Amino acid sequence: MSDSLIPRPRESSPGEGPGLVLTPRTRVHAGAGAAGVLSWLRREVGPATGLPLERGGEADAQIRLSVDPGAGLSPEGYRLVVDAEGASVIGHDAAGVFYGAQTLRQLLPADAYRAAAPAGSEWVLPAVSITDAPRFRWRGAMLDIARHFQPRREIMRFVDLMAMHKLNVLHLHLSDDQGWRVQIRRYPKLTEEGSWRAESQVGAARPPVFDGRPHGGYLTQDDVREIVAHAAERHVTVVPEIDVPGHSLAAIHAYPELGETGRVPVGTQWGIFDEVLAVTDEVLDFYRNVVDELVELFPSPFFHIGGDECPKTQWKESPSAQQRIRDEGLADEHELQNWFVRQLDRHLASRGRRTVGWDEILQGWLWAGDEEAPAPGDGRKGLSAGAVVMSWRGEVGGVAAARAGHDVIMAPTATSYLDYRQSESEEEPVKVGTLLPTEEVYLSEPVPEGLSPQEAEHVLGAQVNVWTEHIDTPRRLDYMVFPRLSAFAEKVWSAGPRDYAEFEPRLRAHLLRLDCAGVEYRPLEGPRPWQTRPGVLGRD
Structure with missing residues (x-):
């Protein structure tokens, strides 16, 4: 299986001999810093193979894991060597060892991704020598649990599948118009009242069609701790997002004083709504308190505050918003949004965290080169030096931010939105957005053209976004995400040119692993009959 690895390793060459046969006598060993990876390997591969994989000493173990920062490897990099005598994984750090162990698992037959061993299976690691390291530091996926809630078991399963593909950032979209999804002890009504809605729009028809069924759910703080710990064991950082100052209907429903017009219902339709947060000191204190609870739950150095799709209609008519504009010497409502952000x-900076926001956080001081950008953290209107811009409306926001000296994560809609249609066939379920087939995900380039080498250094990486207006079950999540996530994983991990004709045969072999892991992906030829949604209309 060494010729079907995904993502493609940086360097790989076949070894001599038949490789390593795993038997009930196979022993495993971990050096200092690699014990957690060994526990993961035994827990995953042991049941799949039916082998005990008992611990042994360094001298007599056939599978050996170790951390060696002096081995000449890059951060998160590893070296994997397999021959008839054994298999050795050396990582620059524990993350590198983990990714080497993921590659080792891929070298086994696809049944290594099952929960129990099929009868008569043989487990052979082919002889091979691999040296590998990631292209980008940020290899992410955003999961929207606000539109349709996913419980912690499904989120942890999603983490497992990310880790299988050597992705390392899970961006959790925790609040939106249609639901608030995380417990805040200081403000219990956020989940008591804001975590469920009366019904949900079905598809994207106009006028809208509704299902008449309440929908809700939220993560308790203990759920969050479990998810974060589960992810950390797999070297995945969980980044929370609380979206402000727009997309806040659920919060305003729970605490009407947060809004400009009082109590509103939790959203049941998809789209953008005029209701926004007020810009009073009390609202800011509310969200500072929310942030303070969440930074205790999420140790990530990054915290996402949204900032996207914020209409200005209510602020134009709000006496308090207009007074704030005058008091702060702001030019208009765009600068008011910048001030709020x-x-x-x-x-967040005072709490040792780096702000992440959608590219609208640039509004009011920088956009499309319309004015000279202030230096990070220096200008009256500028963001803190550590603030990160997530470019989703094409590449222009990312280019502007990188040129202003801010770090950037690329997630443009055309190549990164996994809720978008996968073909033009009428059999595709709820076709929305522009066409985004697996090939386009694979071939698109994360670093925008035109950046200087110094500016390109600000591109931390890229991510795909999974918005769930039309993804209401785990099965549908699998269909929309895979195998496009597999293609994305290679794009952000592997350096060098990409050729889809070379990639596709490896992807077809990789689909066998997804089958064994229980992933209900979209076949490359199109949806299976039960994956369609006849009669549910989408949109362009």
Whole structure:
């Protein structure tokens, strides 16, 4: 299986001899810093193979894991060597060892991804020598659990599948118009009242069609701790997102004083709504308190505050918003949004966190080269030096931010939105957005053209976004995400040119692993009959 690895290793060459046969006598050993990876390997591969994989000493173990920062490897990099005598994984750090162990698992037959061993299976690691390291530091996926909630078991399963593909950032979208999904002890009504809605829009028809069925759910703080710990064992950082100052209907429903017009229902339709947060000191204190609870739950150095799709209609008519504009010497409502974002940005910086926001956080001081950008953290309107811009409306926001000296994560809709249609066939379920087949995910380039080498250094990496307006079950999540996530994983891990004709045969072999892992992916030829949604209309 060494010729079907995904993502493609940086360097790989076949070894001599038949490789290593795993038997009930196979012993495993971990050096200092690699014990956690060994526990993961035994827990996953042991039941799949039916082998005990008992611990042994360094001298007599056939599978050996170790951390060696002096081995000449890059951060998160590893070296894997398999011959008839054994298999050795050396990582620059524990993450590198983990990714080497993931590659080792891929070298086994696809049944190594099952929960129990099929009868008569043989387990052979082919002789091979691999040296590998990632191209980007940020290899992420955003999962929206606000539109349709996913419980912790499904989120942890999603983490497992990310880790299988050497992805390392799970961006959790925890609040939106249609639901608030995380417990905040200081403000219990956020989940008591804001975590469920009366019904949900079905598809994207106009006028809208509804299912008449309440939908809800949220993560308790203990759920969050479990998810974060599960992810950390797999070297995945969980980044929370609380979306402000737009997309806040659920929060305003729970605490009407947060909004400009009082109590509103939790959203049941998809789209953008005029209701936004007020810009009072009380609202800012509310969200500072929310942030303070969440940074205790999420140790990630990054915290996402949204900032996207914020209409200005209510602020134009709001006496308090207009007074804020005058008091702060702001030019207009766009600068008011920038001011609001900066208040939370500064609070996060004071808590040792880096703000991440959608590219609208640039509005009010920088956009499409319309004015000279202030240096990070220096200008009256500028964000803190550590703030990160997530470019989703094409590449222009990412280019502008990188040129201003801010770090950037690329997630443009055309190549990164996994809720978008996968073909033009009428059999595709709820076709929305532009066409995004697996090939386009694979071939698109994360680093925008035109950046200087110094500016390109600000591109931390890229991520795909899984918005769930039309993804209401785990089965549908699998269909929309895979195998496009597999293609994305190679794009952000592997350096060098990409050729889809070379990639596709490896992907077809990889689909066998997804089958064994229980992933209900979209076949490359199109949906299976039960994966369609006849009569549910989408949109362009």
